[in-house]
Amino acid sequence: xxxxxxxxxxxxxxxxxxxxxxxxxxxxxxxxxxxxxxxxxxxxxxxxxxxxxxxxxxxxxxxxxxxxxxxxxxxxxxxxxxxxxxxxxxxxxxxxxxxxxxxxxxxxxxxxxxxxxxxxxxxxxxx
Amino acid sequence: xxxxxxxxxxxxxxxxxxxxxxxxxxxxxxxxxxxxxxxxxxxxxxxxxxxxxxxxxxxxxxxxxxxxxxxxxxxxxxxxxxxxxxxxxxxxxxxxxxxxxxxxxxxxxx
Amino acid sequence: xxxxxxxxxxxxxxxxxxxxxxxxxxxxxxxxxxxxxxxxxxxxxxxxxxxxxxxxxxxxxxxxxxxxxxxxxxxxxxxxxxxxxxxxxxxxxxxxxxx
Numbered sequence: 001x002x003x004x005x006x007x008x009x010x011x012x013x014x015x016x017x018x019x020x021x022x023x024x025x026x027x028x029x030x031x032x033x034x035x036x037x038x039x040x041x042x043x044x045x046x047x048x049x050x051x052x053x054x055x056x057x058x059x060x061x062x063x064x065x066x067x068x069x070x071x072x073x074x075x076x077x078x079x080x081x082x083x084x085x086x087x088x089x090x091x092x093x094x095x096x097x098x099x100x101x102x103x104x105x106x107x108x109x110x111x112x113x114x115x116x117x118x119x120x121x122x123x124x125x126x127x
Numbered sequence: 128x129x130x131x132x133x134x135x136x137x138x139x140x141x142x143x144x145x146x147x148x149x150x151x152x153x154x155x156x157x158x159x160x161x162x163x164x165x166x167x168x169x170x171x172x173x174x175x176x177x178x179x180x181x182x183x184x185x186x187x188x189x190x191x192x193x194x195x196x197x198x199x200x201x202x203x204x205x206x207x208x209x210x211x212x213x214x215x216x217x218x219x220x221x222x223x224x225x226x227x228x229x230x231x232x233x234x235x236x237x
Numbered sequence: 238x239x240x241x242x243x244x245x246x247x248x249x250x251x252x253x254x255x256x257x258x259x260x261x262x263x264x265x266x267x268x269x270x271x272x273x274x275x276x277x278x279x280x281x282x283x284x285x286x287x288x289x290x291x292x293x294x295x296x297x298x299x300x301x302x303x304x305x306x307x308x309x310x311x312x313x314x315x316x317x318x319x320x321x322x323x324x325x326x327x328x329x330x331x332x333x334x335x336x
Contacts, residue, residue, distance in 0.1 A: 020245055022303050023270035035234040039190055051245050054273065057305040064299035069186065071305075076185035079193045094247060096278035096309065 017052035030127035038080035045084035151229030239329035277311035
């Protein structure tokens with residue numbers, strides 16, 4: 001971190017999740033980085049855009065696939081003081097999903113608002 | 128280093144965490160604690176069982192800050208503080224208790 | 238001919254290309270992130286529905302379940318397990334994997 005961090009003001013971190021949960025390792029890696037990063041008491045937000053919204057879909061059952069179902073961990077984010085979860089409205093709609101289909105409460109925002117949220121960050125990490 | 132117990136060999140990683148979570152039972156927890164010269168009391172079990180329930184629910188082992196807060200919420204402020212938890216688990220409450228609970232090392236612990 | 242598609246139709250063009258070239262009577266099997274194309278009421282479900290008039294479309298059940306999509310599959314798409322996957326490969330003279 002820069003010298004700014006020592007002075008007190010937490011940096012604003014945005015993790016941008018763009019990929020579906022099991023087709024690649026990105027989604028799981030992102031979540032792990034978020035959980036690790038949360039220990040540093042930064043101002044953390046998560047954005048789910050495009051296929052990233054699939055990470056939050058209810059009813060994931062990976063038993064037959066024999067991989068870890070990490071969707072329950074999104075519900076633990078509150079314990080980590082990560083409460084700002086933004087989901088792209090257009091991405092949900094294109095996939096026939098609504099907020100009720102997701103495992104955690106989120107803020108559904110349009111692309112325009114999402115762009116503003118991105119603009120307001122100090123650090124953006126894309127997964 | 129694998130743990131030898133009752134004629135069985137239980138695989139662990141290099142730091143002593145179980146390689147297979149399904150191998151866990153209370154006797155293994157006791158044996159892991161014994162190897163660390165730690166006697167598991169009811170207070171220890173309270174934390175171990177809490178961690179197992181947490182993992183069952185969220186599929187992650189919580190970081191120590193999260194564990195402390197969550198224990199406080201569930202078991203009261205006299206237990207949800209670093210002093211109490213470090214007295215029980217001097218090697219680090221999340222790290223050591225997760226090991227005895229058969230869970231992976233908490234994400235973010237080094 | 239059996240075609241397999243393993244990419245999300247929302248982020249890749251593999252499904253679109255596959256459906257363009259899949260001829261009457263061939264089979265398309267959706268696997269991995271490809272199974273998202275099996276969901277009803279999406280931006281691509283019309284395209285998939287059109288294709289169902291010409292080709293048989295299957296989706297791998299375990300991949301649907303892992304992604305929480307098992308209850309969203311549109312009518313006309315058949316679910317298969319790994320055994321069914323093997324049967325499809327055996328039934329067709331060639332397999333084209335759209336990666």
